[in-house]
Amino acid sequence: MRTDELHVAVVGAGIAGLTLAAALSRAGIRCQVFEQTRHLGEVGAGIQIAPNASRILHRLGLAPHLRRTAVRPAAIEMRRWDDNQLIMRTPLGEECERLYEAPYYTIHRADLHQGLLELLPEGIVHLGLRCVGVEEKPDEVVLHFEGGPTATADVVVGADGIHSVVRDALVADEPRFSGQIIYRGLIPADRVSFLPEEPRVVLWLGPEQHCVCYPVSSGRLVSFGATTPGSDWRVESWSAEGRVEDLVAAYTGWNDQITRLLHAPDAVRRWALHDRDAVERWSRGRITIIGDAAHPMLPFMAQGANQAIEDAAVLAACLRGVTSDGVAAALQRYAEIRKPRTAEIQRISRENNRTLHLPDGDRQQQRDQALRGNSGLRDQEWLYGYDAESAVIR
């Protein structure tokens, strides 16, 4: 079989699935994407894209779209919950681009999704097809969809998120509730003009919870996420509604900027935060997983989508030049490259659930001291300086 005849089926048209489809198309590999929803249109609020992912998106041709729709924040700031005092400031902007040769962006999820869709050849995304199982045969994989339709491919990639059906074919585990719920929303920027004019990512850290905000949509909107310790409510859905008054009540006593920020949205959505443990098995034969299907992580490093984008670049590079007989080895190679890095980021994200939410006291003061003492952007070399495609060549 010739390389250009390899046929890949991707389950899920989220950030992972669409980035993979774009990377495969760029590598000259045929692919089809099967998505359960009938209408594409990513919901949710903002997302942070760091240089480790933006360099990949730029190579895929997304730089003009990102320049048009995203924001390049000047810095990330961590501040205290009660008096808004600065704990740490990490400069981004030009310094980030000089050090890592790629920008740090904040972007509306819908804008990123739309940009990725525009990179794809016509007719490769199929909507309204919910995968209910995958069946491996010696020379191909059969995908089964709800209601009876089937499709076949040389390779099947599960990009179907934290509740992945494809993962179920490889691993027996369940998502784990983190104990945190996050409220998210978007606010017209002119309604929160009391925030500093300089675009920046601000995190306010306090006992048991934190709040983050940053501009998106070329600065027209401000996206925020505010965690609160969870109750029995466990729903993961961008469309689950929350009540502004519950959010405001959960942040009673926090500083004036947060209070005013959280009063400003017309509506909020809430999401119960789950992850899973890192696992050994990502692939079997012709089947593999990427993104949240492979390594769902808490958003406390803002890296879930960034890691999905890295996965996509590595998987496409591993499949480049491969024939049908070489698929299993290529998928194993992909998994071996990706597992250690994503497991470490999953671990730190989980650890941050504790360290970002310490009550005031000795441990919180030690944490703040350590944050003040770090060397800013240079400390992020291992994360932002990583070039996923070079990792394949190595």
Ligand SMILES: Cc1cc2nc3c(=O)[nH]c(=O)nc-3n(C[C@H](O)[C@H](O)[C@H](O)COP(=O)(O)OP(=O)(O)OC[C@H]3O[C@@H](n4cnc5c(N)ncnc54)[C@H](O)[C@@H]3O)c2cc1C
């Ligand atoms: C509050 C919050 C804030 C976050 N902030 C950041 C951030 O700033 N930076 C960052 O990098 N990450 C962030 N993340 C993480 C990021 O959102 C996820 O890691 C990312 O969206 C995962 O993308 P995915 O494509 O793997 O999965 P998903 O986005 O879940 O997409 C999966 C797709 O598969 C489809 N699907 C599911 N099952 C099936 C099926 N059986 N058949 C067919 N289709 C199916 C779904 O409809 C969906 O379209 C955040 C997450 C949360 C919850």
